[in-house]
Amino acid sequence: MKLAYWPGCVSRGFTPELHGAMAAVAPKLGLELVELDRANCCGAGVIAEHNQELVDALNARTFALAQKVDGAAGMMNICSTCQGAQSECQERLDADAAYRTHINEHLEPEGLEYEKGGAWWNKNFLWLLVEEIGLDVLRERVVRPLDGLRVGPFYGCYIVRPTRRLGFDFYPDRDRYLEQVIEACGAEPVAYAGSHKCCGFPVITLNRETSLRQAGRHMADALDAGADCVVTPCPLCHLNLDLQQPEAQPFVERDLGMPVLHLPQLVGLALGLDVKALGLHRHVVKTDAVQDKVAALAAAA
Amino acid sequence: MPDYTLKIRRFDPESGRPAYWQEFGVDLPEERSVLDAILRAKDEQDGSLSIRCSCQAAICGSCGVRINGMSRLACNTKLSEAAEDGRNGAIVVEPMGNMPVIKDLIVDMDAVHWKKVQRVVPWLLPEGDPPAREYIVDPESMIDVTQSMACIHCGACVSACLSLEVDPEFIGPAALAKAYRFVGDPRDAHTEDRLLDLAEDPHGIYDCTHCFACVEVCPKDVAPMDQIMRLRRRATADYGIKDQNNGYGHEKAFTDLIEKYGTLSEAQLLPKSYGDGSLIRAQVKPAALKELGAKFPTVIRGLTSGKVSPKTALLHHKLQDQDQIRRIYEEVESKEDRLELNLYIVGESGGEEEGATSEGGQEE
Ligand code: SF4
Numbered sequence: 001m002k003l004a005y006w007p008g009c010v011s012r013g014f015t016p017e018l019h020g021a022m023a024a025v026a027p028k029l030g031l032e033l034v035e036l037d038r039a040n041c042c043g044a045g046v047i048a049e050h051n052q053e054l055v056d057a058l059n060a061r062t063f064a065l066a067q068k069v070d071g072a073a074g075m076m077n078i079c080s081t082c083q084g085a086q087s088e089c090q091e092r093l094d095a096d097a098a099y100r101t102h103i104n105e106h107l108e109p110e111g112l113e114y115e116k117g118g119a120w121w122n123k124n125f126l127w128l129l130v131e132e133i134g135l136d137v138l139r140e141r142v143v144r145p146l147d148g149l150r151v152g153p154f155y156g157c158y159i160v161r162p163t164r165r166l167g168f169d170f171y172p173d174r175d176r177y178l179e180q181v182i183e184a185c186g187a188e189p190v191a192y193a194g195s196h197k198c199c200g201f202p203v204i205t206l207n208r209e210t211s212l213r214q215a216g217r218h219m220a221d222a223l224d225a226g227a228d229c230v231v232t233p234c235p236l237c238h239l240n241l242d243l244q245q246p247e248a249q250p251f252v253e254r255d256l257g258m259p260v261l262h263l264p265q266l267v268g269l270a271l272g273l274d275v276k277a278l279g280l281h282r283h284v285v286k287t288d289a290v291q292d293k294v295a296a297l298a299a300a301a
Numbered sequence: 302m303p304d305y306t307l308k309i310r311r312f313d314p315e316s317g318r319p320a321y322w323q324e325f326g327v328d329l330p331e332e333r334s335v336l337d338a339i340l341r342a343k344d345e346q347d348g349s350l351s352i353r354c355s356c357q358a359a360i361c362g363s364c365g366v367r368i369n370g371m372s373r374l375a376c377n378t379k380l381s382e383a384a385e386d387g388r389n390g391a392i393v394v395e396p397m398g399n400m401p402v403i404k405d406l407i408v409d410m411d412a413v414h415w416k417k418v419q420r421v422v423p424w425l426l427p428e429g430d431p432p433a434r435e436y437i438v439d440p441e442s443m444i445d446v447t448q449s450m451a452c453i454h455c456g457a458c459v460s461a462c463l464s465l466e467v468d469p470e471f472i473g474p475a476a477l478a479k480a481y482r483f484v485g486d487p488r489d490a491h492t493e494d495r496l497l498d499l500a501e502d503p504h505g506i507y508d509c510t511h512c513f514a515c516v517e518v519c520p521k522d523v524a525p526m527d528q529i530m531r532l533r534r535r536a537t538a539d540y541g542i543k544d545q546n547n548g549y550g551h552e553k554a555f556t557d558l559i560e561k562y563g564t565l566s567e568a569q570l571l572p573k574s575y576g577d578g579s580l581i582r583a584q585v586k587p588a589a590l591k592e593l594g595a596k597f598p599t600v601i602r603g604l605t606s607g608k609v610s611p612k613t614a615l616l617h618h619k620l621q622d623q624d625q626i627r628r629i630y631e632e633v634e635s636k637e638d639r640l641e642l643n644l645y646i647v648g649e650s651g652g653e654e655e656g657a658t659s660e661g662g663q664e665e
């Protein structure tokens with residue numbers, strides 16, 4: 001399947017291990033990714049807060065670039081926040097023809113146009129895995145079932161709320177996909193209080209205490225529920241849960257040491273990819289315990 | 302008639318007993334509400350079961366509870382729908398969150414919700430003597446606040462708010478939505494004071510983590526988070542309020558970086574946002590230095606863990622077509638009024654034929 005691919009800024013900046021893992025996993029799943037290297041940041045909710053017309057024009061530009069990729073089935077992103085921010089703009093663009101025409105005027109000098117199309121979609125890798133590739137196909141391709149690995153899902157707000165905007169009418173299980181993918185990889189999903197809550201990233205520079213209390217609490221809950229690691233489809237969540245985890249510890253008054261995997265890393269492990277190729281050594285919270293469990297599996301097989 | 306099982310969290314502080322769960326079986330048709338089922342159980346099985354309610358038509362806002370973990374109106378939730386999301390065949394009903402429980406499903410709205418609503422001065426503060434007859438306002442200008450007026454004070458958003466969960470002092474979604482109702486009202490004369498107050502408060506508009514929980518649960522589509530974003534927009538763009546929480550700096554730094562590079566560079570975002578968008582100022586402002594110092598270990602950790610190379614941290618490349626991004630910025634920002642499409646007013650696909658946009662922004 002050929003896809004227009006928006007990796008997002010963070011995967012190319014502060015979480016390069018995500019970008020690398022996705023590149024390694026794609027061919028294993030028969031995905032051909034055409035990276036949108038001329039596209040711009042989705043605004044992550046901040047540009048929307050500043051000016052709606054601006055953010056709608058910027059994301060319409062990304063959609064238009066994606067629609068120009070010849071033979072692409074649709075557009076894929078690997079960031080819950082991109083998904084939410086872009087879906088918000090798409091909702092407005094699709095709702096009102098006059099508004100869409102007006103926004104398209106900003107793209108015209110560049111020869112671009114966003115076309116509303118019933119069949120055109122923009123999906124996070126998580127949605128794509130379940131809806132376009134299919135869990136059966138994923139299961140077939142798993143060569144190293146992650147037997148005994150206990151994984152806590154962490155979705156990220158932007159990919160589960162608001163449900164009306166995010167297509168839950170049509171795909172009501174979108175808030176259960178992570179559990180389904182964890183299972184398809186042969187691992188065991190762990191339920192804990194924070195799985196669908198907020199990591200606190202958007203206020204890390206505005207109210208550090210609120211932000212780190214959220215991150216710390218969720219990791220502590222996952223730890224108490226017996227998770228070996230958590231997995232997230234959002235690199236911004238990863239920043240607050242992994243990069244900031246040592247800073248979050250004092251706010252919950254305990255040591256955490258909870259490894260946080262990116263979704264393509266978990267899938268890559270099950271597809272038999274090497275831990276180095278997946279960048280598991282490039283995390284702040286050491287992933288050694290996860291690596292050891294996986295190595296033991298490989299030895300057993 | 303289908304048989305439904307309700308699993309209700311009970312608590313009576315006067316009993317000396319801790320909270321406990323109790324199950325009730327109720328026979329009612331599937332289109333009846335969870336409130337109907339609770340009242341039936343109270344009527345036929347245990348008269349001490351307590352819940353607040355009145356209108357039974359999603360108008361009075363008194364029957365807010367959590368059903369299968371979601372904050373909602375009991376009278377507005379069908380049994381069939383609730384049973385579908387239920388756990389182990391039971392519909393789980395709990396009192397709302399983030400507020401103390403008085404008894405069973407009744408929470409103390411005064412202690413949290415109403416106190417916070419009062420905090421935002423929820424009445425009109427016009428200037429000078431009132432006109433001899435009515436106030437005349439441009440109908441267009443009132444459209445912008447209709448959404449925030451739809452609130453029925455049920456407290457569902459307060460119950461679901463993920464910032465409140467970790468910071469009980471956060472002013473919260475319902476009260477901030479109410480604040481916008483007056484900030485957006487052209488008759489009010491204290492717009493700037495109101496915004497200044499809410500921007501400078503560490504538990505004000507910049508303490509919202511943008512989690513959409515309030516948007517998801519509100520039975521009246523008030524979208525409190527959207528109202529909070531409107532407050533931020535007015536505070537920064539219209540009044541240039543440089544708050545101590547760094548809300549202004551963060552927004553300005555982010556928006557400017559995209560204008561300059563097209564994509565985001567986190568390494569620059571941090572220092573710039575503490576200097577109200579300027580790298581230089583960040584290095585001379587004492588408060589900015591302190592905050593940056595607190596962040597320094599994080600950046601170093603990013604480098605030493607091999608996560609980020611010094612090259613990515615320090616060099617950020619411009620997009621190929623950066624002049625196009627800059628042109629779009631200029632076209633949009635050079636306008637006098639901001640263009641906003643509010644789907645609450647237009648309807649989700651209702652505007653497909655004609656455009657119905659509202660011009661927000663500065664009136665003075
Ligand atoms: S959400 Fe993040 S990663 Fe996605 S485009 Fe925006 S800034 Fe980049």
Ligand code: SF4
Binds near residue numbers: 201
């Ligand atoms: S969980 Fe955090 S980073 Fe992720 S989407 Fe929510 S706020 Fe953003």
Ligand code: SF4
Binds near residue numbers: 461510513516525
């Ligand atoms: S979006 Fe903001 S106000 Fe709404 S629930 Fe989340 S943190 Fe609370």
Ligand code: SF4
Binds near residue numbers: 456457524
């Ligand atoms: S904003 Fe909505 S959820 Fe919140 S109190 Fe008002 S009606 Fe209830």
Ligand code: FES
Binds near residue numbers: 354359
């Ligand atoms: S009883 Fe009035 S809103 Fe439910």
